[in-house]
Amino acid sequence: AQKITQTQPGMFVQEKEAVTLDCTYDTSDPSYGLFWYKQPSSGEMIFLIYQGSYDQQNATEGRYSLNFQKARKSANLVISASQLGDSAMYFCAMRAHSGNTPLVFGKGTRLSVIA
Amino acid sequence: DGGITQSPKYLFRKEGQNVTLSCEQNLNHDAMYWYRQDPGQGLRLIYYSQIVNDFQKGDIAEGYSVSREKKESFPLTVTSAQKNPTAFYLCASSTTGREVRKAFFGQGTRLTVV
Numbered sequence: 203a204q205k206i207t208q209t210q211p212g213m214f215v216q217e218k219e220a221v222t223l224d225c226t227y228d229t230s231d232p233s234y235g236l237f238w239y240k241q242p243s244s245g246e247m248i249f250l251i252y253q254g255s256y257d258q259q260n261a262t263e264g265r266y267s268l269n270f271q272k273a274r275k276s277a278n279l280v281i282s283a284s285q286l287g288d289s290a291m292y293f294c295a296m297r298a299h300s301g302n303t304p305l306v307f308g309k310g311t312r313l314s315v316i317a
Numbered sequence: 318d319g320g321i322t323q324s325p326k327y328l329f330r331k332e333g334q335n336v337t338l339s340c341e342q343n344l345n346h347d348a349m350y351w352y353r354q355d356p357g358q359g360l361r362l363i364y365y366s367q368i369v370n371d372f373q374k375g376d377i378a379e380g381y382s383v384s385r386e387k388k389e390s391f392p393l394t395v396t397s398a399q400k401n402p403t404a405f406y407l408c409a410s411s412t413t414g415r416e417v418r419k420a421f422f423g424q425g426t427r428l429t430v431v
Contacts (some may be wrong), residue, residue, distance in 0.1 A: 245425040
């Protein structure tokens with residue numbers, strides 16, 4: 203079984219600053235994927251970034267990067283140059299690569315960007 | 318445009334009634350999922366299906382039922398046995414296999430018991 207822990211219920215960041223959202227995970231599967239999703243107040247889930255457990259480099263997508271530390275089982279999301287539109291809920295999720303298992307989500311972090 | 322459509326966006330149910338939430342996708346995905354979201358709880362898996370005419374229970378399946386008669390459709394019925402059905406319901410789909418398999422989500426249905 204997989205488990206995702208997000209320990210920050212809420213975070214504040216100044217516009218144009220960088221922010222790190224924490225995510226730790228637990229799994230016994232040797233091969234897995236880690237995902238981050240953004241959920242604005244409208245409710246839709248927007249895929250941000252993916253990291254495979256065997257990927258050698260940390261994933262980056264525009265202003266989003268994933269700080270993957272496999273030995274510590276952490277997959278923190280870094281958002282650079284925060285914008286007001288980044289205010290939303292952010293969810294970390296994972297899936298084992300074997301067995302077509304569904305995504306398992308953490309409880310989320312609410313990010314508020316301040317002007 | 319390809320995507321997932323959930324309907325209705327808002328749904329009100331009287332106590333003791335069954336209601337069905339619709340989820341349709343035109344992404345040609347084999348796998349479909351239903352999640353429930355409550356404040357502070359994140360997304361919890363209700364049911365999922367990896368192929369037509371087959372589905373598996375998730376972590377909180379009690380009081381819910383599903384069917385998968387067509388690849389494109391995965392409706393969720395909230396039965397009167399569900400003790401606290403007021404929540405936000407999200408449907409998702411993905412490919413199967415060993416690739417990335419990111420999930421695509423619908424816009425959600427907000428169910429309220431009145």
